[in-house]
Amino acid sequence: xxxxxxxxxxxxxxxxxxxxxxxxxxxxxxxxxxxxxxxxxxxxxxxxxxxxxxxxxxxxxxxxxxxxxxxxxxxxxxxxxxxxxxxxxxxxxxxxxxxxxxxxxxxxxxxxxxxxxxxxxxxxxxxxxxxxxxxxxxxxxxxxxxxxxxxxxxxxxxxxxxxxxxxxxxxxxxxxxxxxxxxxxxxxxxxxxxxxxxxxxxxxxxxxxxxxxxxxxxxxxxxxxxxxxxxxxxxxxxxxxxxxxxxxxxxxxxxxxxxxxxxxxxxxxxxxxxxxxxxxxxxxxxxxxxxxxxxxxxxxxxxxxxxxxxxxxxxxxxxxxxxxxxxxxxxxxxxxxx
Ligand SMILES: [Zn+2]
Numbered sequence: 001x002x003x004x005x006x007x008x009x010x011x012x013x014x015x016x017x018x019x020x021x022x023x024x025x026x027x028x029x030x031x032x033x034x035x036x037x038x039x040x041x042x043x044x045x046x047x048x049x050x051x052x053x054x055x056x057x058x059x060x061x062x063x064x065x066x067x068x069x070x071x072x073x074x075x076x077x078x079x080x081x082x083x084x085x086x087x088x089x090x091x092x093x094x095x096x097x098x099x100x101x102x103x104x105x106x107x108x109x110x111x112x113x114x115x116x117x118x119x120x121x122x123x124x125x126x127x128x129x130x131x132x133x134x135x136x137x138x139x140x141x142x143x144x145x146x147x148x149x150x151x152x153x154x155x156x157x158x159x160x161x162x163x164x165x166x167x168x169x170x171x172x173x174x175x176x177x178x179x180x181x182x183x184x185x186x187x188x189x190x191x192x193x194x195x196x197x198x199x200x201x202x203x204x205x206x207x208x209x210x211x212x213x214x215x216x217x218x219x220x221x222x223x224x225x226x227x228x229x230x231x232x233x234x235x236x237x238x239x240x241x242x243x244x245x246x247x248x249x250x251x252x253x254x255x256x257x258x259x260x261x262x263x264x265x266x267x268x269x270x271x272x273x274x275x276x277x278x279x280x281x282x283x284x285x286x287x288x289x290x291x292x293x294x295x296x297x298x299x300x301x302x303x304x305x306x307x308x309x310x311x312x313x314x315x316x317x318x319x320x321x322x323x324x325x326x327x328x329x330x331x332x333x334x335x336x337x338x
Contacts, residue, residue: 008040008105011119016041016126024130026078035083041123042077043102046087047109048120048141049073051203054250055088069140076136110199117141169246170194200250208235208255211315217308218262218271218279234263238273238321240329253318256308261298269333270299272326275319277308282334 007015019039026036038046049055049069058066063082070088074081090102091109109116120141127137214223214233223232236258241249248254256273258266265271270285281289281299289300297303310316 003040005104005108008044009108009115009119011040011044011122013122013126013129016123017130020127020130020132023077024132028078035079038087041126042073043087043091043105044109044116044119044123045069045073045137046084047091047106047116049084050088050091051199052140052206053088054200054203055085056247056250058085069138072137072140076132169197172246204250204252204255205235207252209233209257211252211255211311212257212309213311215257215309215311216259216262217256217310218258218266218304220305220309221259232259233257234260236263236266238317239324240267243324243328248321251318253316254321256317262304265299266325267329269330271304272330273308273317273322274326275322277310277316279304279306279308280330282330 019041289296
């Protein structure tokens, strides 16, 4: 191991600053030359980046389209975006393919995410002391009170997932980890697998809420309209988490931001969404709204839009996911498919 664990977990601001200064003195790597080993500050920032970007979604030709902070970190570290992505994938708890050293570091960092966030803040301060500006290295985890990764104002659907389903998903991860690193105790790999699922879902929720500008797509409720509120929006899976593959669980196009009422209605197939984004109400929901003023208040014309509110076409839910919802969630209830 090039650096002992302590040099990650107990990195002092002075050491971090010295590492940043050495990074700044680097010359851009010439093609074909051997890559310099990552300093702890680089590894730690790549770990943080995996909260924002799903490294597994980028490789080969689309690697240049990886969103910030990947290109920013690449520029700052004088490395290729691909090397940043590879490092992130080794560290984010979802890849059993990482180097042994990264596996051990990831195990420790995922043990206590709040402790990591404290390290991250120390790193940012050290980078400023080394003369690195907020443009070169922005606070990409946005550690301000209303939008920190620990509290992004959304429920994690993962908290609502039944234990047995979670255990099944985790077991698949554990098996993969154990093939890679058989000498790490099962309890450790289990913890890492659970943390990996959590980090993944946190990233999913953040991406979905950003895509929908923190607004319920069914009724237009804006979470930001109510100061100091929490949990008003849910990043809901269109194809439910329990039925989705690992990749589908993390794909923001499989997400719709919804207030709790409309999330539950969508999950239960009381409403579904057509390919043109028309919101389709179940016949008995329409009848109930006609008969009961309070139901109408939530699901009638006053309470729910006719068309899903999607701020930009790029944020639209994927057609295959919507079709799945119509066939299996709605179809499972109504036996007919709109
Ligand atoms: Zn709503």
